Amino acid sequence: MLLPRPHSLTPLDGTFLLGPDTVLSAGPGTVDTAEWLRSVLRPSTGLPLPPRAPAGDEPAITLALDPALAAEAYRLDVRTEGVTLVGGAASGVFYACQALLQLLPPAVHRRARVDAVTSLPVPAVSVRDAPRFGWRGLMLDVARHFMPKHDLLRLVDLLALHRLNTLHLHLTDDQGWRLEIRRHPRLTEVGAWRAESQRGAAVDAPGDGRPHGGFYTQDDIREIVAYAAERHITVVPEIDVPGHSQAAIAAYPELGVTGAPTATSTRWGVNPRVLNTEDSTVAFYRDVLDEVMELFPGPYIGLGGDECPTTQWREDPRTQELMRQRGLADETALRTWFTGRLAAHVTGAGRRVFGWDEILEGPVPEGTVVASWRGLTGARTAARRGLDVVSCPDDQVYLDYRQSEHPDEPIPFAVPLTLADTYRFDPVPDGLTPVEAARVLGGQANVWTEHMDSPRTVDYYVFPRLCAIAEALWSGAERDFADFRRRLAEHLPRLDALGVEYRRDTGPLPWQTRPGIAGRPADRQEWAALIDSLVAPIRD
């Protein structure tokens, strides 16, 4: 009945009646979690759930910490007399609460009462649980399509429901800059919108003629970060450099190689335009990172580093001159130099660099976390070099990839990545020693939004595949897809209650299709060969 599957669940005799007399009793360190539980249960059940110590033998839901447990581990015990939720830290208690909610009807996930029930039976049960990995994440690309703040808060709740603890925000790209930077306001004045968007994935796809834009104010970010923190989710910001930067160059042409005016990109795909590597550009991005680090208190600061073409640098005399001055042998060394300067700024501020696996082509500062996206080659290489790893192999967790071979799959892109495929996800590559394997912090689903132009579309691509990935990250390495599907069948009504427009097992609903919009489907073998060729430089 629980999803993700817990370490152990023992059904017991009896039932606890969650009713008008039930008291919510929060031990030291669990008051905020109790308030959160109350904020979910009170509107949906109408029960008062007073937050106080029980008087005598009042039925109670009791929250407590047990320092003997790992922080995110929990025990959930439902007995006829009461419910106890114990975690190693507040996060563990929070996950115990999420488990408790899954013992209740799906309607508890609604925001008001849909029936007149006055008490809810909770089956007696004993759950012992702890996550397999400490990094259980989702990356959302808000650059290709902006997601309004309130929709993003909703997504945070959906991550928490699946006991994910990391939200990586891809805040900047060629097609949009989504974060207010006080010192450089044109980044959003100019870079937060584009004139239109490419429709579909074909190379010759037409534009849709419709402007798209939006950005988060600094207060919006503070709210998102704090809201996520209350749900034990760390937000990891990413400012992608030195490629994927056309929106910034549109705002400040002096950041580009040619200095020529340009516009925020309206086309998908890897873009030849890159940042120049002048000291002034490094200084500009240090300003940006200072504001980023002020807004995002978490340990990790993403610098991107992926997909940086070198043609512009190679053809630019000034860049070649800079390379000579700096004693750099080639453009790869220049890219490493540039990200290295910013990485030093991040580490100098006591934070850790988070970057795509391309950064393995050069030296990286100690403490860097490598996001292995082109399969698990980067994970293997990084782990062997003693770097921490987050696995997000494209062919296992890229949720923009088509969900099936179904002919109605909207804008079919890349290789099929079915629910069963995502369920098989294992972040740990083969062939590592135990010490190396311990470098794998976990994994995350990546949601690139070129073809997701609304939160409704994001729902379609993300669910239920994220449920499978969440289980792959939380539960043990063994897999039982039939069992997962049984529990998913009980889980989908929760998503229904939350209004999540997930993909049906039978394919897209009629209004989830995109007839006539060309995708770019790929064959598995060809795709694997392509990825294989790309990672040659980082294969140890």
Place this chain on the structure above:
Amino acid sequence: MLLPRPHSLTPLDGTFLLGPDTVLSAGPGTVDTAEWLRSVLRPSTGLPLPPRAPAGDEPAITLALDPALAAEAYRLDVRTEGVTLVGGAASGVFYACQALLQLLPPAVHRRARVDAVTSLPVPAVSVRDAPRFGWRGLMLDVARHFMPKHDLLRLVDLLALHRLNTLHLHLTDDQGWRLEIRRHPRLTEVGAWRAESQRGAAVDAPGDGRPHGGFYTQDDIREIVAYAAERHITVVPEIDVPGHSQAAIAAYPELGVTGAPTATSTRWGVNPRVLNTEDSTVAFYRDVLDEVMELFPGPYIGLGGDECPTTQWREDPRTQELMRQRGLADETALRTWFTGRLAAHVTGAGRRVFGWDEILEGPVPEGTVVASWRGLTGARTAARRGLDVVSCPDDQVYLDYRQSEHPDEPIPFAVPLTLADTYRFDPVPDGLTPVEAARVLGGQANVWTEHMDSPRTVDYYVFPRLCAIAEALWSGAERDFADFRRRLAEHLPRLDALGVEYRRDTGPLPWQTRPGIAGRPADRQEWAALIDSLVAPIRD
């Protein structure tokens, strides 16, 4: 500082410090309101705000009822020692809470803390307030474009913020049927989506090739209704008959005049296709209304009745035969007969019929409420006939009308309806006796969504014009636009905190434009003449 403008506001000396010691004390009948206030303030301030009677001289926010006040009237008294919020009923206390929130920084409207402030000063003040009208509403057309449930709940919160108390949902139309009906499942299986949508307002506008759809399950509706009720908002459902019914006919061709298969409409504008008037069709809609009345407990059930062309009936021998059998002189009489049968079903169930002003062309049951949309002619006629009236004159409160003469206004439709225009809205037509004028229950903004294909776009069209309409409905008949604008300038940061993408005073943001999409702007005089000609049959 308050918006809508209160009846009286007297600034006093001193300040109440809302801080960690503040207690929330709820008198009889105000517990749920206190919990709602706490659910807003606790996440945004981090203050514990324990809900309990103050011990001794603890600083408290005290909520209470005073039966001497009208239900929605309230007193808000902020003193150094404490805050008291008194209402005639829970709704009045709720509006006092909304007023109190407007004395606090805009950040209290966020869902998590954005600063580390530990106490908030509230200026001492004495407010006496009551609404001018009892029907302060917004109609949302969820048929032309579906609004997902969570977005609709957000809109409910935005209505409550403006002390509106009625949400009229236009649930069915040619382009979509949005409500699950258990007895007739094809209404949503077939009628809840269309193959594409007309892009823009021109008669020859192209289709966009993109399917659109969605519907509310019955539990979704229960949730929406209950959520709204907790915010003192009544949801008025509308099932539009006998015109605007192509989605239903697509689902069940036997409801149509020709019986020919058709599809949910992909074009805007008045549609020649109407329901037939067979007894079986009446019975079908009685089934529908039975489920509607089960889901919507409010007093009003909308039957539409607008824009019903008669060509199909006139050309159909079977319909002509039915007219003869029923002794009906013409197609107008047939329409009245049909809506009359359903109206009798509604009144027989103890509810009141709510219909567009076209229903004045025939007899209507006692208790009917007339929505006067083609100017105020329907309001005048209905009031004189002793019927209750809700005023929603198109040229004052139709929020799909263009907001200015600005060349970048997206898909410019009909006549300009600026913020100043909406602020002048008065629901009471000239020339009524006081008894007749008392028939005007109030008014509502109407949001037709042909050109609003996402909640973001709805934000743009609705705000800040709805702020002006809310004041026109709440505050006294006198108007002071300069004063309103001053208070609006303090109000917009609240909308910013809530992530509302309102129209800027200077025009649309670049990404709020729709370049190249033709609208159908009209000239004021021609428009007035058109409306004038349409209402000839209901002018007494």
